[in-house]
Amino acid sequence: xPGGKFKGRKMNNNSRSQKTSLGIVGFGAFGQLAAxxxxxxxEISAYDPSLDLAKIAKKLDVRLSSLxxxxxxxxxxxxxPVSSFEPVVSEIADACKPGALIVDVGSVKVVxxxxxxxxxxxxxxxxxxxxxxxxxxxxxGIEGLKIAVCPIQGNRHSRLAAFLRKALGLTVIMxxxxxHDQEAAVVQGLTHLIAKxxxxxxxxxxxxxxxxxxxxxxxxxxxxxxxxxxxEAIEKANPYAETMRRHFFDLAxxxxxxxxxxSRTLPHNENGx
Numbered sequence: 001x002p003g004g005k006f007k008g009r010k011m012n013n014n015s016r017s018q019k020t021s022l023g024i025v026g027f028g029a030f031g032q033l034a035a036x037x038x039x040x041x042x043e044i045s046a047y048d049p050s051l052d053l054a055k056i057a058k059k060l061d062v063r064l065s066s067l068x069x070x071x072x073x074x075x076x077x078x079x080x081p082v083s084s085f086e087p088v089v090s091e092i093a094d095a096c097k098p099g100a101l102i103v104d105v106g107s108v109k110v111v112x113x114x115x116x117x118x119x120x121x122x123x124x125x126x127x128x129x130x131x132x133x134x135x136x137x138x139x140x141g142i143e144g145l146k147i148a149v150c151p152i153q154g155n156r157h158s159r160l161a162a163f164l165r166k167a168l169g170l171t172v173i174m175x176x177x178x179x180h181d182q183e184a185a186v187v188q189g190l191t192h193l194i195a196k197x198x199x200x201x202x203x204x205x206x207x208x209x210x211x212x213x214x215x216x217x218x219x220x221x222x223x224x225x226x227x228x229x230x231x232e233a234i235e236k237a238n239p240y241a242e243t244m245r246r247h248f249f250d251l252a253x254x255x256x257x258x259x260x261x262x263s264r265t266l267p268h269n270e271n272g273x
Contacts, residue, residue, distance in 0.1 A: 019043040023073030025088060026080040027053055029135050030105060034077060035060045037142055041167060045070050071095035078104040081229040082237045085112055089119045098123040101156055105129055107230060108238045109177035113152050125154025128177055136222045143169035150177050185240035190248060192234050195220045
């Protein structure tokens with residue numbers, strides 16, 4: 001990055017080129033959310049294989065370009081699905097310039113961190129992050145929301161963390177990819193799993209509800225519109241998710257047996273009913 005700084009330099013309206021450049025790889029829902037909140041700090045370009053993004057890009061003052069061009073930015077934000085992550089990182093590796101800062105924002109961290117460490121050159125800094133929010137939960141703003149930050153290569157993770165705190169108002173949690181995925185297997189894995197099951201039971205009641213059920217419904221609403229690849233990543237790409245999922249189902253089955261046993265041993269009334 002120019003001058004070794006993370007945050008974009010101040011500029012007037014006619015000096016757009018003085019801003020630090022940010023390349024967003026993957027301009028879907030989260031890439032667009034990132035552009036919305038980072039636009040005042042960076043000159044942003046974006047790549048996405050999808051069509052019909054021109055209007056959204058123009059509204060967010062983002063220049064759509066090729067993956068090769070976007071990969072030459074000072075800061076590269078990877079918002080690509082886990083399923084296409086490695087080939088995307090390989091292309092970035094061929095184009096990125098020395099001193100670039102490369103950050104991913106995926107829902108899992110062990111696999112992407114390993115890919116970035118293996119595929120990217122030694123002359124770039126790498127930080128794996130997971131914003132613990134999405135377009136639904138950030139609808140009213142991102143201040144105070146949480147983001148996990150995992151240092152992978154280089155030492156600019158501290159500058160990135162400071163920027164996230166001071167410029168964006170986020171609550172930064174420094175962690176490792178392994179610790180992140182272990183906790184996410186519970187926090188996200190079970191949330192999305194329960195939401196999927198309850199949605200298949202729908203339509204859910206909306207009239208005679210309790211506060212606890214309303215909170216559960218609110219949690220479901222925050223994840224039910226996530227792209228399918230988000231659920232796939234959370235449940236399949238997290239190396240700890242399967243163990244946690246099996247443990248949850250085992251406990252649910254055990255509880256079901258307890259309830260069935262209790263119902264068979266209830267005392268009958270005097271009429272034998």
